[in-house]
Amino acid sequence: MQLDIRNLAKLYDQKRGLAPTSFEVSKGELIAVVGHNGAGKSTLLKMLANWIVPDGGSATIDGIDLKNRIAVVRKVGFIPEEPNLFDFFSVEYNLKLFAALTQTPMLRVEEILGEFALLPFRKSRVQSLSKGLKQRVNIGRALLADPPVLLLDEPTSGLDFEMTREIYRLLGTMHGAGKTILFTSHRPEEIKSLATRIMVLHQGSLIFDGYPDEYFQSDIHQKLYA
Amino acid sequence: MMMRNILVLACNDLAIAFRNKTFFLILFIPLFVFVSLDLVDGTRSEAGRVRIGLVQGHAYPPGITGNVNAADKLVEVTWVQNEAEGVRLLKEHKIDGILTGKEKAPGSLALLVLKKDSLRTIAIVQDFSALQKAAEGSRPDWITNIRSLHQSGVQRETLPTWILMLVLLIGFIILPAQVAEEKEKKLLIALLQTPIHEAQWLIAKLILGMVLIVTAVLFLHLLGGFGPVHLPGYIAFIVAGSFCFSAYGIFLGFLCRNQASARTLGVIFYLPHLLPSAMSDVSQKLTSIAPLLPSYQLYEPLQSILLEDGRLADMTFDWVYLLLLGSVMFFLSYLLMKRRWLM
Numbered sequence A: 001m002q003l004d005i006r007n008l009a010k011l012y013d014q015k016r017g018l019a020p021t022s023f024e025v026s027k028g029e030l031i032a033v034v035g036h037n038g039a040g041k042s043t044l045l046k047m048l049a050n051w052i053v054p055d056g057g058s059a060t061i062d063g064i065d066l067k068n069r070i071a072v073v074r075k076v077g078f079i080p081e082e083p084n085l086f087d088f089f090s091v092e093y094n095l096k097l098f099a100a101l102t103q104t105p106m107l108r109v110e111e112i113l114g115e116f117a118l119l120p121f122r123k124s125r126v127q128s129l130s131k132g133l134k135q136r137v138n139i140g141r142a143l144l145a146d147p148p149v150l151l152l153d154e155p156t157s158g159l160d161f162e163m164t165r166e167i168y169r170l171l172g173t174m175h176g177a178g179k180t181i182l183f184t185s186h187r188p189e190e191i192k193s194l195a196t197r198i199m200v201l202h203q204g205s206l207i208f209d210g211y212p213d214e215y216f217q218s219d220i221h222q223k224l225y226a
Numbered sequence B: 001m002m003m004r005n006i007l008v009l010a011c012n013d014l015a016i017a018f019r020n021k022t023f024f025l026i027l028f029i030p031l032f033v034f035v036s037l038d039l040v041d042g043t044r045s046e047a048g049r050v051r052i053g054l055v056q057g058h059a060y061p062p063g064i065t066g067n068v069n070a071a072d073k074l075v076e077v078t079w080v081q082n083e084a085e086g087v088r089l090l091k092e093h094k095i096d097g098i099l100t101g102k103e104k105a106p107g108s109l110a111l112l113v114l115k116k117d118s119l120r121t122i123a124i125v126q127d128f129s130a131l132q133k134a135a136e137g138s139r140p141d142w143i144t145n146i147r148s149l150h151q152s153g154v155q156r157e158t159l160p161t162w163i164l165m166l167v168l169l170i171g172f173i174i175l176p177a178q179v180a181e182e183k184e185k186k187l188l189i190a191l192l193q194t195p196i197h198e199a200q201w202l203i204a205k206l207i208l209g210m211v212l213i214v215t216a217v218l219f220l221h222l223l224g225g226f227g228p229v230h231l232p233g234y235i236a237f238i239v240a241g242s243f244c245f246s247a248y249g250i251f252l253g254f255l256c257r258n259q260a261s262a263r264t265l266g267v268i269f270y271l272p273h274l275l276p277s278a279m280s281d282v283s284q285k286l287t288s289i290a291p292l293l294p295s296y297q298l299y300e301p302l303q304s305i306l307l308e309d310g311r312l313a314d315m316t317f318d319w320v321y322l323l324l325l326g327s328v329m330f331f332l333s334y335l336l337m338k339r340r341w342l343m
Helices: A041-048 A091-101 A106-115 A131-143 A161-176 A212-217 A219-225 B002-019 B022-038 B064-070 B083-091 B119-136 B153-157 B159-184 B187-191 B198-224 B231-254 B259-278 B284-292 B294-307 B312-338
Strands: A003-011 A017-025 A030-034 A056-061 A076-079 A149-152 A180-185 A197-202 A205-210 B050-055 B075-080 B097-101 B109-113
Touching: A003 A041, A017 A041, A017 A056, A017 A205, A030 A041, A041 A056, A041 A076, A041 A149, A041 A180, A076 A131, A091 A106, A091 A131, A091 B002, A106 A131, A131 A149, A131 A161, A161 A180, A197 A212, A197 A219, A205 A212, A212 A219, B002 B022, B002 B159, B002 B198, B022 B159, B022 B198, B050 B064, B050 B083, B050 B119, B064 B075, B064 B119, B075 B083, B083 B097, B083 B109, B097 B119, B109 B119, B153 B159, B153 B294, B159 B187, B159 B198, B159 B231, B159 B259, B159 B294, B198 B231, B198 B312, B231 B259, B231 B294, B231 B312, B259 B284, B259 B294, B284 B294, B294 B312
Parallel strands: A030 A180, A030 A197, A076 A149, A149 A180, B050 B075, B050 B097
Antiparallel strands: A003 A017, A003 A056, A197 A205, B097 B109
């Protein structure tokens, strides 16, 4: 198992957060974590990305305990819903800064700029880019150190139809390259043909974990999204 | 690898400081201070002749008008119709004082000035005392000479205050805002997605604060042409002070969720640390309160080194205090960072 999650929990108050949750993820899976706002999707991903400290439970990624942040971050790339870049600096500066901190060769920055069609924007300040372009920079940054696991929190939030398709195409490409991917969405119809597995969170609890076909035929989908 | 990460992060912080104009701010403040101080009458000789108003029709002691008129290199006399006109000229800064007779004590004089404890008032009293002795040949005063430990003029005497102001400004206003901004924009958490240690990020921020403080202090010295002091002691206190208040500022930044609250909290800490220490010289009550503040542990030694020939060996307690407090603040920031406090 690449990810082994055991009773991982985070409660902000009685209603919000994530109840103790357990599941396993094999290498190369592309998992969509769906649910309404406040279901606990982002909380789950943020705990796996070491953004927030769990209240309880444990998790390992490639056998490394989540508490060992410095080792874990080499295994995980996290792309938050809102791009968190140094927006008063250029695209190239941002990528080079993170390349330096992840001990990635600078040649990789050129590769990322090329792969994500960012070469024309390399000198542009991030704040001058559209949200879609910022998200591409954000994904590119997460891929700099070539981590085997990618976590994406609402990667298409606020994007138009074209950019949403572009992001899903990128997800497909990364999955094809052997990455294990978990991403959240509150629009399950969009990821029908993309995900290899769907997990449904509702009010902080995992209420479904299975194949997309099973999910779309189940009552759960009808109840949640009818 | 640790040093490399710290260097990368510190360079990034300095680049941010350039980009958000923080560097211009810390250079502008010493420049403003220098220009203001340059306009201050630093020494008695710079004060020039005193301009005194005499009221027409007043019964001045015999010979005084003659002596005052004769001493035209020291005193410039302006005759006014009445006291009201003299007060008007005084308020317009056209004269420095008015000499009037005292109704209850004929033969003695009263001096009306804008501010009792100013350099101009001292100059007037000195000049008239000298004139009186020259005219009457009276026996010397008990105190014939006043010497001051601080012989360096107003510019240098206020230097510790300006340095404290800069240190606290960077520590309590600039650094907390920058830390809170990185938290608010999720930049700190993005940096923690790389294999850097929390302490490396904190050390880089400390370097930023210390570089800003040292740059501002150096610039102040360069502009003012303030000469060498006991350099090892001076450097030791600037380093300890910048370390202490940078760590303090980073800690305050961690207590805030966003820039706005960091600025508010910064000001709440800034003024109570600045005013009692900086004003301790003019109030006995403040002199007893100020030592309770960490800012005084920097201000007092700086004043001693810059103005009173003080030595580091005599101020070991203050120096160790600053380093210890800085270390405690650093550790508390580390704990908050580990807990992802308000991130």
